[in-house]
Amino acid sequence: MYIHQHTCISPQQTNGLIQLEEISISADGKLLAKEPVLEGVPPAMLRRMSKAVRMGIGTGLPLLKNNVADGIIIGTANGGMEDCIIFLNQIVDYEEGLLAPAAFVQSTPNAIAGQLSLITKNRGYNATHVHNGLAFENALLDAQMLISGHSHKSYLVGGVDEISSYNYNIDCLAGWYSKIKTNKHLYTDKTPATIAGEGAAMFIVNGSPVNALAQIKAVSLFHSTDPGTVVGRFKDFIAEWAPVADNTIFLSGENGDLRQTPLYESCEEVFGSAIPVARFKHVTGEYPTASSFALWLACYALKEQNLPPHFYKNEHNLSQVDRIIIYNQYQGMQHSFIFVTQ
Amino acid sequence: MGRIVVTGIGIITAIGEVLSEHRTALMNGKSGIGKAHFLRSKYIEKQPLGEIKMATAALAEKLNVTNASATRTDLIAFYAVQQAIADACLSEAVLSDAATALVGASTVGGMCLTDEMYADANLPDQSASPYLQSYSNSANTLFLQQQLGIGGIVNTFNTACSSSANAIMYGARLIKNGLAKKVIAGGVDSLSKYTINGFNALMILSDKPCRPFDAGRKGLNLGEGAAFLVLEKEEDAAGKNIYAAVTGYGNSNDAFHASATSADGEGPFLCMQRALEVAGLKPGDIDFINAHGTATENNDETESVAMLRLFEKVPAFASTKSYTGHTLGAAGAVEAVYSILGLQNQEIYPSLNFEEPIASTMQVPVRKYKKTHLRHVMSNSFGFGGNCTSLVFSKI
Known part of the structure; x- marks a missing residue:
């Protein structure tokens, strides 16, 4: 399987002009992704999107504009979890009263692959893998199997996750993240926790070695x-x-x-x-x-x-x-x- | 390469705890939808639900699980998986082999603990609940992996209500591509405050037992369940009881709306068409369709439109959601099991609560149990986000 194009949104300058010599410093144990301005997304749609969905669109859409993809395959552990916690909070805070459905609809992790297909009218193969730390690897395997024997087919495959209040608080409580650790001393400060991060990286893959990256x-x-x-x-x-x-x-x-x-x-x-x-x-x-x-x-x-x-x-x-x-x-x-x- | 066959089945829903109970209920038109006893939600007074007739603690005891972080979702999944593994006679050595894969699916995951998760996510200074590792969509698959010591590829799908149909498709493709020899594939969802409030906000819950494909349908009933299949190559299954072959699978996106299907049913049409292509079948070869048939205004009409577009003569069809309710991430696997049961026993189970067809499509589901000849059965699953998947099972 060959990679032909890619995009990346991360806490560093990796979108558009790439600059990796000087790196951004973490704050409060977090490295937040630098988001580009999204083009080609209707404002009403944009307003309702969580950061994970925005990063997914921000990396996926430019690739789908330049390529005809036979399908969209996303790996994300938490997908629309920011919306999930919004809806969850409404349920508890309003004691199961009358709620607006917007956050519920956006809360499913398949929102990224779904929105990408909706915006580009891509009716091809569409899958969302959510197997936590192996969600992206399963997305790659999925693409590899689709391409095997069909080398002319191209797929958008990507991994996306955000720091949401949901996963961050829970993972802190579980002892995975430290609020005082920094990325400057990440490898020398030997404690049983790390810092939280987020980002999105997407790839156009197919079975052709011609001009592949x-x-x-x-x-x-x-x-x-x-x-x-x-x-x-x-x-x-x-x-x-x-x-x-x-x-x-x-x-x-x-x-x-x-x-x-x-x-x-x-x-x-x-x-x-x-x-x-x-x-x-x-x-x-x-x-x-x-x-x-x-x-x-x-x-x-x-x-x-x-x-x-x-x-x-x-x-x-x-x-x-x-x-x-x-x-x-x-x-x-x-x-x-x-x-x-x- | 030989066919990919089903050699083990495990299932638990509102209509049964073992496979034979499901068949009895389906043959007799006996629904499991009614008042919920175990779920805590103010909607249990208003909404009929397809609840599994066992308390979470009873499930844990029956399964001998003492792990305090196990959720109802985890336990239901484990219950079904254990049946499937015993049915296919998979030994511990086989389970831990690098060529044995597990593919799960869920939309709710650990969110069945709506109140506990609220506290853990919003009030991090209070003492944590035992469920910190249990909330994610993949938590139930990780739980199964740990319980069973699965050695090969493990994955979890979440494509909303088509999740477990995709898990079965992915499992079949892992075998086809030589990435696994045996696959346990299926899905699970339990009833939760989260989904009841979500579907209630969308105003697509019916306060009466659901009526798939009926002109007067008022929406869906939520249900819970888990179903898993054991898949392997026919040549590796010598001496085993073989239920059916997995011959086709098709996946598409409707690319129309986050929570509704397009009027021309393009996504459903495409996934059914692709499943036939993979199976090498013509539309006329399909003898029965286990429809997605949620009984919402939108689904049943657009699914009918898609069937009318693809099939010169629409095959016999029915929706078993009138028995189990909509089990969301488990629905694809639950309905795969019911499709396989029909094939194996050469019979069709009726749709319940149907009276009058939808005026624009005039499609009438099967209303009476009957014995018949079935060669190929299609099972449809469509979800939010436009995700559509169809599976084809064939008689051995």
Whole structure:
């Protein structure tokens, strides 16, 4: 499966003019996405959209304008959850009184794929995967299966999640986020929590290598809380897909949560010291579909043939980038490997 | 490659806790819709609901689940999944194999705990409830993964009311593409304050038992349930009881409105057409349609329009939502099970509460139980956001 175009909205300057040398600093334990002005959306529609839907439209619509897509496939853990909490609050605050349905209709996670199809009149394949930290990976697998045997078909595939009051408060209570941690010291401040983030990254994919930006060679996903199982699966993945480690970056989802760091480190050790390690959660924060940003960053590294120094975990002498292996995991339970090449 | 077949079924809804109870109720036209006893909502006095006749605590006890964070949604799903796994004789070793996948679906997820979630999301300084990990759409699939130790691909769909039809489609495609050998696919939703208030605000809930495809229909009844199928290749299922083959699936978006279907039923038309294409069938090969048939003003008319467009002669059709209520994210899987039951037993279950056809389309659903010859059955599911999916099941 080949990537032909992409867009990205993130807490950094990744939309339009891309600037990743200087990075925005987190505040109150959050990295908020920088939203562009949305064009081509009716104002009445825009007013009702949550940030997740706006980011999804802001990344998806420009790609759908330039390409005929045979379908729209979105991965989002929380989708329309900001509207969900609005409606939930109305139910409780008004003791199940007479409520307006707008927030209820917008609260379903399939609002992003639905609105994109509505605006562009796309009646093709349409799916929303919501499997938390593996929602985006399942969207990729979905596209890969659709393209297999139908290489001329193109799909919009993307990952979107926002920091909503719903997920943020609940995840803070559960101990996943710290309000005092910053992205400046994310990897050195060793505590059992990380910072919250959000964003959207979308891709046009099909089966044609002609003029492609990158190839997704393999996607693997599984659940485990056992570090031995994770490393075993990683070794199997490397042996099957990426036995050659020349000109390769290991892009790690390390997020500063000391409970999860050993998982990332044990996968790094599979390569010994032979391979440069890059990290990205200090520019995005943590969110369930952060791997969609990692895939976008992999495409960027392949194009630029490097990444700005702050991404690298250690000294490296990389002069050429041909391959990127992404390992990301969510809440110590959901793991994925994505292998991307020129 | 050989066909993809169904070798295990698990289901629980308002009309039964085991498969045979569902068939008995469907054969006898016995609906499970009525006054709810376990849901806490002020609407239980006004709205008839398709509630599972078991308290949440009783479900937990029956399943031997002591985990305090398990929601009603989790438990209902686990109840159905355990039946499906036992039915298909999947061992622990098979479940933990990297080639065994689990594909779930839900629209409500842990939001059945509307009040608890309100407190956790708005009042974070108070003490947290035990449900912090239980609210998401995927929480019930994650719960099942942990209980069963699934080793392969795990996913959750949320395309509103077509969610579990998409889960079954995705499961069949995982096998077709060699990404899994065995797949447990289905969906779950439990009754919740959240959805009752939502559908009430949209004014599409009927205060009487719903009347699919009737001219005087007043809206839908909400229900709850879970259904899961075990799918595998026919050649891997030697010696097993095979219920039916999954031969077709089609997905489309209506691209018309967030909560209504277009007047010409374009989305429903396209997904039915695509399902036939995948199955390699002509419209005339379909012997019965388990319609989406929610009994809302909009759905039943537009679904009828779409059927009239696709089929020269509309096949026999009925809506089992008149038995279970609309089980939302579970509906696609629940109705897949009822389609398969009909195929297996060569019989059609009637739609309830129908009196007079819709004037513009004049389509009459099956009103009496009958034995008949069925080769291919279609099951339709349409949801908010324009998501439409049709599945085709064929006799073995």
